[in-house]
Amino acid sequence: MYFMKDNLLMQRSGLLARKLGMTRVYDDAGNHIAVTVLDLQGCQVVAQKTPERDGYAALQLGSGEAKVKRVSKAERERFGKAGVTPKQKLVEFRVSPDNMIEVGAAMSAEHFVPGQKIDASGITVGKGFAGAMKRHNFGGLRATHGVSISHRSHGSTGQCQDPGRVFKGKKMAGHMGAVRRTLQNLTVARVDAEEGLVLVHGHVPGSKGAWIELRDAVKGVKATDLPMPGKFTMDAPKASKAKAAPAADAAASKGEEE
Template sequence: MRTGLVAKKLGMSSMFTEQGERITLTFLQLEDCQVVGQKTDSRDGYNAVVLGSTLKKPSKVSKPMRKVFADAKVEPRALLKEFRVSQDNLLDIGCEMKPSHFKIGQFVDVTGRSIGKGFAGVMKRHNFRGLEASHGVSVSHRSHGSIGQCQDPGKVFKGKKMAGHMGDENVTIQNLRIVEIDDEKGIIIVSGNVPGSKGKYVSIKDAVKKAVSV
């Protein structure tokens, strides 16, 4: 089990394959991604690597965190992300991470914070078809209809699909193929959609349902 990477979503585009198939592309950029900490099984009960992304002014960092970065002998970072790894995949503190950590053609899982949609109805939130457009239905065409039973059990079960807050939650998109990598510019291009809006950070890890080797 290897560490992942932390990247910023730059935007999206598309391209055509040699077979004439159009595929969607998402551009991700690494910004000063570096190992800033370690967790070991003997000390912490598990093995993990802590990555930092995007340099931050020391004056903008809290005093306890300045001590953490000073002890690690690395510059302060704006974002920290922990990745669990196996014992043989622990990385030294200060190690710079590059897009070439992954390979072209490899499948990865990308996790990010989805765009918030606010309060949404059931048709938008859960893809309900709504009520009939005629035959006596009035005013409530986009409502969800009945939400329970009769006297027995006489309640609405937890988890019932209803209107409510939509988006702004952690989402993982699995099995995205890496199309291109550029170590000089710190760019990773993946095929498919990635959660979040432009400028938001995502984590990239080896796909759990696909083999790492390509």
């Protein structure tokens, strides 16, 4: 997020969360609103990028618990030096040098406040191979008057002898979805610091289980009452009850490691 404070341009870190699905909650007036539930899953600061060493200022955040046996030795050593458990997903967030957070800090859901505007980025749901009507909202060909079989085709895609080719980028049938998209100016409905959940009004890109990057909105009115450089603790994050692994699976994985 950017906002003017003492004539300086400030930028906070974002959060890395996993999409659990959608549900509904009720506001103070008794109206129900559709929200997307995002789980931080032990989001922690894994590394710092400094202008002196790396040429830019950023924080590398990790989320999700990865199996140790599936992590390379070099990565295990890196996580060990940071004092964090191996993470499934790592993402960098650009920050201003004044908003650095210590390595090993566990990010809290209260990093965002209810009513705040945020931007959510993720990989959209893959649709596979789709026709031009579904992929680009084409109208299709006529139902009669000489059209047979090709009612849902995209029609002509080029010209005659000159230039005699199809231009790059022409809207045609092809792979649909599974691309990175960002929804801007979403509203934070609620936060649950104890469970590590952020509830966002509306939908966000991605299917259930997708990784979502949350950042302060870059457009519109900027909030000025946000925690700086963020809301975090130096204690190890607790396992989320929403996606806690069954005890049987935990025992089995422990037996495999032994």
